[in-house]
Amino acid sequence: MGQNGKRVVAVTGNEAVAEAMRQINPDVCAAYPITPATDIMQRFTSFVSNGKVKTEMVLVESEHSAMSACVGASAAGGRVATATSSQGLALMWEILFIASGTRLPIVMSLVNRALSAPLNIHGDHSDGMGARDCGWIQLWSENAQESYDNMIQAFRIAEHMDIRMPAMVCLDGFIISHSIERMEYLDDETVKNFAGEFKTTNPLLDIENPVSYGPLILTDYYMEYRRAHAEVMSKVSKVVLDVAKDFEKISGRKYGLFETYRLEDAEIGLVVLNSAAGTSKDVVDEFRNRGIKAGLLKPRLYRPFPYEEIGEALKHLKAVCVLDRADAFGASYGPLFMDIASGVYPHKNGPLLINKIYGLGGRDYLPEHAETVLAELAEIAKTGKVKTLREYIGVRE
Amino acid sequence: MKPKGWKELKPGAVVTEAGSAEKFKTGSWRALKPKWKEENCIQCLFCWIYCPDMAVRVKDGKRGEFNYDYCKGCGICALECPGKKGQKAIVMEEEGK
The missing domain is CATH 3.40.50.920 (Rossmann fold)
Incomplete structure (x- = not known):
């Protein structure tokens, strides 16, 4: 334990992201592991198995299902996180829009990897760029420290009451995900307090107040919903800066847009x-x-x-x-x-x-x-x- | 009702009012219209059970007239209707006839 409860460690980017997820302790995590993000879920499922988190871990049969389960869990009223890469993100594509259009604050780390064909598992931004217009917030990270810091901040940004949008935290496959770097972990209590209690909005599990998700919206209202989405996106920058200011207080590390x-x-x-x-x-x-x-x-x-x-x-x-x-x-x-x-x-x-x-x-x-x-x-x-x-x-x- | 502007919408298109589907009348989609022939009806209420919307009115356990505001003319009620002595109690007719 170092100064102010900070721990100086030598870890991979994936390890750092998994550690951030452990400290956040989401309610639900649905995932289908894929290289080079596999390691995040491998470590996180160990935390689940060893009782280090209270997360309901849902192992699904594809990334399409992983994101679908995340959508369901988030609509139900849970704090939800997952991770993927490349083809996995590509397979999620349809559901990415449903998550953002439904205003579900899911947090996902994207370990950037090239898209097939030709089949390649290494670092490349084609996956994240393919999803840049899907209505999610995207934070990009230079190294393991930034991946960890962005992951923690992403929950606060996504879950902010003015925002309620899913967020993706991007880091380079292998170059960052599998390289060991010196970085600092915050202590569990600090991260927990920083993330705060998860607040629900219209949770499906609140049976006293029944709600319906996913209605058909045709020519008469679709455009108004898109305009409202665009408006929310215009407020994200300010929230990102506010959250960064708070994060600087606990970490000493400064972030901007x-x-x-x-x-x-x-x-x-x-x-x-x-x-x-x-x-x-x-x-x-x-x-x-x-x-x-x-x-x-x-x-x-x-x-x-x-x-x-x-x-x-x-x-x-x-x-x-x-x-x-x-x-x-x-x-x-x-x-x-x-x-x-x-x-x-x-x-x-x-x-x-x-x-x-x-x-x-x-x-x-x-x-x-x-x-x-x-x-x-x-x-x-x-x-x-x-x-x-x-x-x-x-x-x- | 004046249509709402984008600032007045519920985030994520979540419907927070239970049973609000009642306000959405979809009967105008219909091409075929079910017609109830009371004389052939044995009050089995299969039509009420099978109707995917709420086009079959039931009061005090007895079948009443169709509520055409919600009937899209799918014909499931007519298909499932057992009728009486080989005579259907629900038949589909072309809309407008």
């Missing part, structure tokens, strides 16, 4: 999600040492996407490269690029933007990749000319 690294006076910058941000920051430092004003922006709240705030944070740069660990097929830009471009678009004198697709299927993202990109950005900043708007990097010709 996104992280900026040496960005304030930067002329060129990288925008990148999750684990690749760590490698990129090292290279930003190298460029700074050489007198080149480089910086970085790492989105944390990816859905709803804080377009205005990110536009403001990037508008003073001369050139920015958005790095996408997923492609959006159709010869267009990567998904993160499209969001960043939308954020920068209102700023007339904003930066020139380029897009690189990297690291698909777990392909290593190396410091030399960041170096090449930053060197290209420095050239663009100098000449004002972009040679290639979008390309793959780290790929054999």
